[in-house]
Amino acid sequence: MIRGKITGRVWSSKHIETLPNGALLEVEVAGNTLVAFDPLGCAMGEEVLITQGSVAAAFFTKHKAPVDALIIGSIDDA
Amino acid sequence: MIRGKITGRVWSSKHIETLPNGALLEVEVAGNTLVAFDPLGCAMGEEVLITQGSVAAAFFTKHKAPVDALIIGSIDDA
Amino acid sequence: MIRGKITGRVWSSKHIETLPNGALLEVEVAGNTLVAFDPLGCAMGEEVLITQGSVAAAFFTKHKAPVDALIIGSIDDA
Amino acid sequence: MIRGKITGRVWSSKHIETLPNGALLEVEVAGNTLVAFDPLGCAMGEEVLITQGSVAAAFFTKHKAPVDALIIGSIDDA
Amino acid sequence: MIRGKITGRVWSSKHIETLPNGALLEVEVAGNTLVAFDPLGCAMGEEVLITQGSVAAAFFTKHKAPVDALIIGSIDDA
Numbered sequence: 524m525i526r527g528k529i530t531g532r533v534w535s536s537k538h539i540e541t542l543p544n545g546a547l548l549e550v551e552v553a554g555n556t557l558v559a560f561d562p563l564g565c566a567m568g569e570e571v572l573i574t575q576g577s578v579a580a581a582f583f584t585k586h587k588a589p590v591d592a593l594i595i596g597s598i599d600d601a
Numbered sequence: 602m603i604r605g606k607i608t609g610r611v612w613s614s615k616h617i618e619t620l621p622n623g624a625l626l627e628v629e630v631a632g633n634t635l636v637a638f639d640p641l642g643c644a645m646g647e648e649v650l651i652t653q654g655s656v657a658a659a660f661f662t663k664h665k666a667p668v669d670a671l672i673i674g675s676i677d678d679a
Numbered sequence: 680m681i682r683g684k685i686t687g688r689v690w691s692s693k694h695i696e697t698l699p700n701g702a703l704l705e706v707e708v709a710g711n712t713l714v715a716f717d718p719l720g721c722a723m724g725e726e727v728l729i730t731q732g733s734v735a736a737a738f739f740t741k742h743k744a745p746v747d748a749l750i751i752g753s754i755d756d757a
Numbered sequence: 758m759i760r761g762k763i764t765g766r767v768w769s770s771k772h773i774e775t776l777p778n779g780a781l782l783e784v785e786v787a788g789n790t791l792v793a794f795d796p797l798g799c800a801m802g803e804e805v806l807i808t809q810g811s812v813a814a815a816f817f818t819k820h821k822a823p824v825d826a827l828i829i830g831s832i833d834d835a
Numbered sequence: 836m837i838r839g840k841i842t843g844r845v846w847s848s849k850h851i852e853t854l855p856n857g858a859l860l861e862v863e864v865a866g867n868t869l870v871a872f873d874p875l876g877c878a879m880g881e882e883v884l885i886t887q888g889s890v891a892a893a894f895f896t897k898h899k900a901p902v903d904a905l906i907i908g909s910i911d912d913a
Contacts, residue, residue: 524703524713524714524715524746524747524748525713525714526689526705526712526714533604533650533676533677534676534677535650535673535674535675535676535677536675536677537641537674537675538641538650538673538674538675539640539641539660539671539673539674541660542673542674547602547650549604553711553712555631556604556631557602557603558602558603558604558650559602562695563693563694563695572689572691572694572703572714574745574746574747575732575747576653576654576655576656576732576733576747577654577655577656577732577733577811577889578732578733578735578736578745578746578747579656579745579747580656580659581736581743581745582695582697582743582745584743587659587660587662589652589656589657589659589660589671589673590602590652590656591602591652591653591654591656591657592602593695593745595691595694595695595698595745596691596693596694596695596698597691597692597693597694598689598690598691599689599690599691599692611760611806611832611833612832612833613806613829613830613831613832613833614831614833615797615830615831616797616806616829616830616831617796617797617816617827617829617830619816620829620830625758625806627760633787634760634787635758635759636758636759636760636806637758654809654810654811654812655733655810655811655812655889657812658812658815665815665816665818667808667812667813667815667816667827667829668758668808668812669758669808669809669810669812669813670758680859680869680870680871680902680903680904681869681870682845682861682868682870709867709868718851719849719850719851728845728847728850728859728870730901730902730903731888731903732888732889732903733811733888733889734888734889734891734892734901734902734903735901735903737892737899737901738851738853738899738901740899749851749901751847751850751851751854751901752847752849752850752851752854753847753848753849753850754845754846754847755845755846755847755848767838767884767910767911768910768911769884769907769908769909769910769911770909770911771875771908771909772875772884772907772908772909773874773875773894773905773907773908775894776907776908781836781884783838789865790838790865791836791837792836792837792838792884793836810887810888810889810890811888811889811890813890814890814893821893821894821896823886823890823891823893823894823905823907824836824886824890825836825886825887825888825890825891826836
């Protein structure tokens with residue numbers, strides 16, 4: 524997994540039908556930005572753990588979701 | 602997912618049979634260029650979300666498609 | 680696989696339900712840091728081998744786990 | 758997918774049994790070189806589209822092939 | 836696939852049970868080092884082809900192996 528910090532949110536009104544409802548958050552990881560699906564209700568600035576690839580998509584069990592980055596946890600403060 | 606901007610289109614007359622009909626768009630992502638399948642009819646300059654790997658291929662349910670990058674949504678203007 | 684050195688541990692009280700119980704260790708790999716699941720009980724500073732992607736998730740056979748990085752071995756001292 | 762240019766060919770007399778017969782071409786992609794299986798009969802200098810990972814392997818339907826990079830099309834001249 | 840040169844070997848006495856018996860070789864690829872399973876009996880300094888990800892794991896058919904990098908061939912001298 525990789526560790527990142529939530530820096531924003533994106534909205535997409537025009538999308539493919541199989542994109543699940545829910546927040547798509549921008550996460551900064553080592554200077555790069557990716558967009559991850561958030562099933563946990565995370566907040567701006569929160570430190571999170573992200574899983575990627577088909578492992579992320581496997582979280583969605585009712586239908587196939589085109590999601591290749593998923594927030595799986597919020598990292599506790601040290 | 603990653604966020605990118607559409608910068609061009611490629612055509613391939615000589616291709617393997619399982620490549621689906623549809624637009625193959627060049628997308629610039631953080632200084633690099635990749636080519637993604639576009640099921641949404643996006644336009645030059647549009648900001649899009651891309652999913653990659655087997656998650657992208659899983660969008661094609663009728664037959665196996667050799668597509669490892671898929672545009673899943675257009676990003677709304679802020 | 681990639682070779683890395685254990686540099687820390689992360690805790691996540693708020694996480695998705697399918698995250699398995701167990702240690703999530705920070706591993707430094709060629710200057711970058713990733714977080715891997717540790718089924719072996721490794722210690723700080725230990726050199727380990729990590730497998731990634733769906734291959735890592737396949738280790739968990741009872742249920743689908745959102746784990747895309749797994750410590751598969753500790754490297755013997757030369 | 759990624760776009761690359763064919764720069765060479767590799768031969769491997771000693772290989773695992775499941776490697777399919779066919780050309781293994783060196784392709785330059787943004788300054789890096791990878792080796793892709795070519796089912797199309799491409800020529801030196803040709804610009805091609807490459808798909809990677811399990812999506813590439815899925816092209817081979819008769820048996821499992823250890824191929825993680827596949828040329829899926831030749832790019833038409835602009 | 837990627838091309839690399841064998842530069843060493845790693846041993847792991849403490850490992851998960853599903854790691855197959857066999858050589859784990861260090862391979863230098865464009866300045867980076869990865870560790871790949873070697874089913875071919877390759878030697879130090881040999882130039883090899885490596886496949887990665889779930890495609891590498893699929894080589895192991897009797898049980899699921901946590902191997903995400905596999906040597907699939909030795910490259911013939913030019």
